[in-house]
Amino acid sequence: MDKRLHDRKFVRTFFTTPTAEQGDDDSAKKLRGAIGLRGMQAPDVWVPDNEDATAPNMRDEGARNIAEVVAEGGAEFPGEIHPRVVWHRDSPETRYKGFQHMLEIADPENGAVENIDGFVIPEVGDLDDWKKADEFITIVENEHGLEEGSLAMSVIIESGTAELAMGDLREEMGKASNNLQRLFLLVDGEVDYTKDMRAITPTGALPEWKELRHNTSRAASAAGLIAVDGPFDNIRDVEGYHDRITANNAMGMLGIWSLTPGQVVEANKAPLPPADGYWTIDADGRTVELTEADGVQVYSGDRVELEEVDGGYELEVGADEQFLESEEELAGALLDVLDYVPSMDDIVDSMEEFEAAKEAGRGAIAITQAATVRIDDVEVDVSSDRMWDEATYQAMQTPITLFQDVYHNRPDQHDDLAELYSEDVVERAIQVGN
Structure with missing residues (x-):
């Protein structure tokens, strides 16, 4: 049923x-x-x-x-x-x-x-x-x-x-x-x-x-x-x-x-994917959205502190302090508290890429998300790969299916959706997954 x-x-x-x-x-x-x-x-x-x-x-x-x-x-x-x-x-x-x-x-x-x-x-x-x-x-x-x-x-x-x-x-x-x-x-x-x-x-x-x-x-x-x-x-x-x-x-x-x-x-x-993707950080139990400045994702609160010291970096999240010897270690530690919220365009891009890979006979692909993050004037390049397979594709299809249901049943919102996402993204979102 x-x-x-x-x-x-x-x-x-x-x-x-x-x-x-x-x-x-x-x-x-x-x-x-x-x-x-x-x-x-x-x-x-x-x-x-x-x-x-x-x-x-x-x-x-x-x-x-x-x-x-x-x-x-x-x-x-x-x-x-x-x-x-x-x-x-x-x-x-x-x-x-x-x-x-x-x-x-x-x-x-x-x-x-x-x-x-x-x-x-x-x-x-x-x-x-x-x-x-x-x-x-x-x-x-x-x-x-x-x-x-x-x-x-x-x-x-x-x-x-x-x-x-x-x-x-x-x-x-x-x-x-x-x-x-x-x-x-x-x-x-x-x-x-x-x-x-x-x-x-x-x-x-x-x-x-x-x-x-x-x-x-x-x-x-x-x-x-x-x-x-x-x-x-x-x-x-x-x-x-x-x-x-x-x-x-x-x-x-x-x-x-x-x-x-x-x-x-x-x-x-609120349930629809955002028009623009953004990064968040788990700042001692509080999710904080980073702000973008000249292509850099900036955290400006006081719950996360980062300092470059002799021999490495000191990262403090709440009461938890870590000493990290290299930028690579620091990037890995930051990825534990950073998340990326994909935009509608991001989701459509990833689904289209997976569909193309599936047509070519591949069962899984890696989707890379990268950014430069600034905390207390220290900039760090971070990059993560997410493996997309059929299960991931189906899970990410839910917000797209929601969007398609809204588009089909609420023609009075078409102009609002085009203004929010652009007509190109709307058109692709309607077609993907079908």
Whole structure:
């Protein structure tokens, strides 16, 4: 079941919007603003949120607003549209209310359903509860004469019970007794998960829940789904949001919840390879990007110190001091703390070189990366070789496949991508690996 069942291979951004708010002449004002987003400000998945983001007494109006706004502007929206409805594993009344809202939103007479890609179901429990939601969506499809399975279902993992249920997905999906193959996204909801786990931190901040994110990513991979991390509440902490995305990407979770158009832009760009390659140094546990000056990579912090002395060099990284007798030894020591982050152009170049070598009957090639590094006015030439074989090629294809998926599904971002990388690099990135 690890084959993708939906058109999207990747989802970078999951953006929620309140569906109805009191105090405005138009309670759907925020919906109308969100559906008009384009380019890097527009998410891969837009979620008109008729649950937590909307007051309980406004949710009936919210369901009507979704239908009205999506009917008006859904055809031009560049991402997918997946409204979130109310649901709770312990409340039949809440589940029935969510069912009623799905019926209203998907009613063909309202003109929205042809632009609705699915529904997001929060607060799910064990797998039987997931099947209840699936059955309700199946009933909605049959009630309105829609093709069974045409509406996707995404769930938010907000309890230990739901986390455990993910382990059974691979076996249960595709059975004749359910339509769970409609599943699309597995989304972490760390706030309610923290409440369900009765977790306490000294500051009241959320735990990182790295295990939850890993388990969600693993379940999505095994079941052919897409994993998405939960909301990052400190919307002004752009660096922290970027760090969270980077950590998630390293475990295969390329999607994250976005609360503002600014977060959407950051999350849309962050998983893509950079336009320019750069060197980093592990400065006593802190990764620091080197700056380029006249072709030299420069470290200007105080956590790494380098001095040329009689008979060699003294290199100090934090409390660790080394005496190195030659520039060759020094270069080797620096390579232990230096890393190169390849650009899109670098990755495409390497893949094209490997493809050419494979055509010529060679199974592996060495890709060399070299630079001159300056630390405390001491310059050192460093060079490393990375062996590329078929396994390396396949691993490095993931960011290219992501780029190709974005290019195919988001034509509204073509100009942004060409501006970021250049039209030549974009054209080559589209073709490589195919």
